[in-house]
Amino acid sequence: MPKRTAAFVRSVTKPGKYGDQHGLILRVQPSGAKAWIWRGTVNGKRRDLGLGRYPYVSLAEARAKAFEYRKEAMEGGDPSLLRSGAIPTFAAATEAVIVLHAGRWKNSTTVDDWRSSLGTYVLPAIGSMRVDKVTTADVMDCLSPIWNAKPETARRVRQRVARVMRWTMAQGYRQDNPAGDAVLAALPKQEHRQKHHRALPHREVTAAVRKVRAANHVDPTVRLAFEFVVLTAARSGEVRGALWSEIDLETATWTIPAGRMKGGREHRVPLSGPVLELLAEARLYSDGPLVFPRRTGGQIPAWMLGKLPGRIGIDSTLHGMRSSFRDWCGESGVAREVAEACLAHRVGNVVEQAYARSDLLQRRRELMEAWAQYAASDRG
Numbered sequence: 001m002p003k004r005t006a007a008f009v010r011s012v013t014k015p016g017k018y019g020d021q022h023g024l025i026l027r028v029q030p031s032g033a034k035a036w037i038w039r040g041t042v043n044g045k046r047r048d049l050g051l052g053r054y055p056y057v058s059l060a061e062a063r064a065k066a067f068e069y070r071k072e073a074m075e076g077g078d079p080s081l082l083r084s085g086a087i088p089t090f091a092a093a094t095e096a097v098i099v100l101h102a103g104r105w106k107n108s109t110t111v112d113d114w115r116s117s118l119g120t121y122v123l124p125a126i127g128s129m130r131v132d133k134v135t136t137a138d139v140m141d142c143l144s145p146i147w148n149a150k151p152e153t154a155r156r157v158r159q160r161v162a163r164v165m166r167w168t169m170a171q172g173y174r175q176d177n178p179a180g181d182a183v184l185a186a187l188p189k190q191e192h193r194q195k196h197h198r199a200l201p202h203r204e205v206t207a208a209v210r211k212v213r214a215a216n217h218v219d220p221t222v223r224l225a226f227e228f229v230v231l232t233a234a235r236s237g238e239v240r241g242a243l244w245s246e247i248d249l250e251t252a253t254w255t256i257p258a259g260r261m262k263g264g265r266e267h268r269v270p271l272s273g274p275v276l277e278l279l280a281e282a283r284l285y286s287d288g289p290l291v292f293p294r295r296t297g298g299q300i301p302a303w304m305l306g307k308l309p310g311r312i313g314i315d316s317t318l319h320g321m322r323s324s325f326r327d328w329c330g331e332s333g334v335a336r337e338v339a340e341a342c343l344a345h346r347v348g349n350v351v352e353q354a355y356a357r358s359d360l361l362q363r364r365r366e367l368m369e370a371w372a373q374y375a376a377s378d379r380g
Helices: 006-011 059-074 079-084 090-102 110-121 136-147 151-170 181-186 202-213 220-232 236-240 273-285 302-306 320-331 336-342 350-355 361-375
Strands: 016-019 024-028 034-042 045-054 253-256 267-270
Touching (some): 024 059, 034 079, 045 079, 090 151, 110 136, 110 151, 136 151, 136 181, 202 220, 202 361, 220 236, 220 273, 220 302, 220 320, 220 361, 236 302, 273 361, 320 336, 320 361, 336 361
Antiparallel strands (some): 016 024, 024 034, 034 045, 253 267
16 A cells, blocks of 8 residues: 655545555545545455545544554454543442432432542553453552452452443443453462451440440430430431431331332331430431531441441440341340341241241331330439
């Protein structure tokens, strides 16, 4: 294929197609208009892609772009994506995935966790790279320094990178996942030790509740939310987001919608006498939709409620209080299905669950009244 010169491109007027290097073609129209075309084979099919009109795109510019297109096609890519600039960087793909899923993530801190972990360990290295150019070696370079030093963090980071890459595959930007099985096989095996939330012996729960009530330096709504968690055996996120509209004081029932539940199913919580007293006190600090609003407005942050036990010397996590309740149930001879229903856990296999339609509300009401009297008998 002859190599054209700038002088030829400028002076040629005869209509036709004039080839150059790397699949570059100059098309001259009968009107005298000139345009650049790249012709090549993409995934086994011939493709013609426009590169712009002359003189707005010079010969040198068109030739450089044709070289890039030819290289992309030879590597199995699609040059048309280059033409539109459609292949995003890893940083842009990460943001697209966050925006796509943020509305369905139940924990409000998940978005911050994604941006923080990937921003710390991944984006500095590959954030500016096009997603189709990221290799398994690139992912390994990000994970290797933390794989053994911070195993839990490293696992989350790999899972998030893999999720971003699955999105790019679905968008047609690449065919494989460089954070998938190959990188797991290449990295050393991690010793996995399941960490359980620290939990108090149930006999110490009453003293812990009293200690929280006496912590006058803590925001009242935070103290009340802590006690509400203990007495209802609910999860922290469910309590922090509790709305007055979900609570029926006449029937003494708190109905948590499916969208706020970990299992994605509506959950009814029977409210004991001590809990109703607690809610009456909470009304003094809440004039909006939230039952336990932060003093400055909005929900109480997860960290603020979660760190409360440690701040005042209680040797348990907040979530561990659910374990205290479950241990008390076990020692009190409570039927397993009733205790697990209080924790919003499903019991049995799929077939058993299909037939177990009742949420055992009345039996749970009696149980939660007994637990509240045990854990907070002196409330009020």
